[in-house]
Amino acid sequence: MLLATRQYLYFATIFFLLFVLWSTFRYYPSQGTKAVLPSKLSGLSSVSTPSPLPLTHTAGNATLGFQKVLALSTGPSWRTRGLMAAANLTGLDIDIPPQPPIHPDLVRTFETLGPEDGQRPGHGASIAWLAHLDIIKYTIQSGFDTALIIEDDVDWDVSIRSQAVQIAEAVRNLTSTPELETAPYGRYWDVLWIGHCGEFWDEQFETILYDDPTACPNKYYFGWAKGYLERIPDNHRAVYRSSNPVCSFAYAVSQGGSRKILEQLGAGQDEAFDVSMMHACRAGRLNCISVVPEVVHQYFPHPDYEVSSHVDIGNGKPAGPADTEFEHVMGSTENILESARCRALWNQRCLRE
Ligand SMILES: *[C@@H]1O[C@H](CO)[C@@H](O)[C@H](O)[C@H]1NC(C)=O
Ligand SMILES: *[C@@H]1O[C@H](CO)[C@@H](O)[C@H](O)[C@H]1NC(C)=O
Numbered sequence: 001m002l003l004a005t006r007q008y009l010y011f012a013t014i015f016f017l018l019f020v021l022w023s024t025f026r027y028y029p030s031q032g033t034k035a036v037l038p039s040k041l042s043g044l045s046s047v048s049t050p051s052p053l054p055l056t057h058t059a060g061n062a063t064l065g066f067q068k069v070l071a072l073s074t075g076p077s078w079r080t081r082g083l084m085a086a087a088n089l090t091g092l093d094i095d096i097p098p099q100p101p102i103h104p105d106l107v108r109t110f111e112t113l114g115p116e117d118g119q120r121p122g123h124g125a126s127i128a129w130l131a132h133l134d135i136i137k138y139t140i141q142s143g144f145d146t147a148l149i150i151e152d153d154v155d156w157d158v159s160i161r162s163q164a165v166q167i168a169e170a171v172r173n174l175t176s177t178p179e180l181e182t183a184p185y186g187r188y189w190d191v192l193w194i195g196h197c198g199e200f201w202d203e204q205f206e207t208i209l210y211d212d213p214t215a216c217p218n219k220y221y222f223g224w225a226k227g228y229l230e231r232i233p234d235n236h237r238a239v240y241r242s243s244n245p246v247c248s249f250a251y252a253v254s255q256g257g258s259r260k261i262l263e264q265l266g267a268g269q270d271e272a273f274d275v276s277m278m279h280a281c282r283a284g285r286l287n288c289i290s291v292v293p294e295v296v297h298q299y300f301p302h303p304d305y306e307v308s309s310h311v312d313i314g315n316g317k318p319a320g321p322a323d324t325e326f327e328h329v330m331g332s333t334e335n336i337l338e339s340a341r342c343r344a345l346w347n348q349r350c351l352r353e
């Protein structure tokens, strides 16, 4: 008798709880029906639910959709001051990690690696090459997912952040990146070469070509690749697998790409870092993508002042005038329509024409 009463109470309790649950939730339609109900009531055809921003929009953030922007620099100078002014103007976060000293013995060894009749970097090019390797090691040690590496005398357009969103979209399209991939540029590349001093282009190349009114018009384009660039319609930018990019003004590396660069380029034996990376790209040892025309280019001080490059100084050339002599005089930047440096420092354009 006692047992039967207990069983009865037990089932009654469960039934009661189920009833409470049911009565509570039947008034709260599930997510799926929620959107339909109000529109029926109000007569609207649909309720505006905010459409998610495309994943490429983060390419327009303060680090251009990379985890870090790192400037390669030997220390404060006119180069870094102009760089940070341009960064401030365009809202970019740029880190300048301290560059470890490069021992002269290491440079001497590096420039003599490989067979004597083979290609070798000069002294200045060796120093620059080792500095690039150091900053790439730093990206690996820091565990950066991606990093954009820039030289400290570079310049870019005031619209760099919106340019980057288009580049991300083009890179995703070129590499058939699945829609759900969250990395703004996808993950199917080792090197994204956005700043260079020229690149081949041919109609046969599989290319993502898009309108970009901020692209440098062909008639103003300077450099050895002008003839190739003229095949691309004006006010357009092209994104394709690298063929022959030269100058390492700005290139992004993925985590896998950084490791591959160290493996492929760690032992010198070519003319310079950029040429060696280009050779690795072209041979398919690195998976590289070029943006043409480039969106990052070197800024030149005014030609009245003979300011030497780091490589020239490494080769023994005198450094030239002191920064204070020419830093306040506007120079120019090739292939960048609205220079961020010149806008920030002089509120002027300085496209070399
Ligand atoms: C920009 O976006 C990238 C990719 O989503 C992210 O790793 C990075 O932290 C973002 N940068 C900033 C400054 O929020
Ligand atoms: C950055 O720009 C703001 C104004 O937009 C200015 O107040 C600030 O001093 C600048 N910082 C640097 C480091 O140039």
Ligand SMILES: *[C@@H]1O[C@H](CO)[C@@H](O)[C@H](O)[C@H]1NC(C)=O
Residues within 6 Å of the ligand: 166, 169, 170, 173, 208, 209, 210
């Ligand atoms: C990428 O592909 C999409 C879908 O085909 C297209 O709408 C978009 O314009 C393309 N973007 C670029 C930059 O080519």
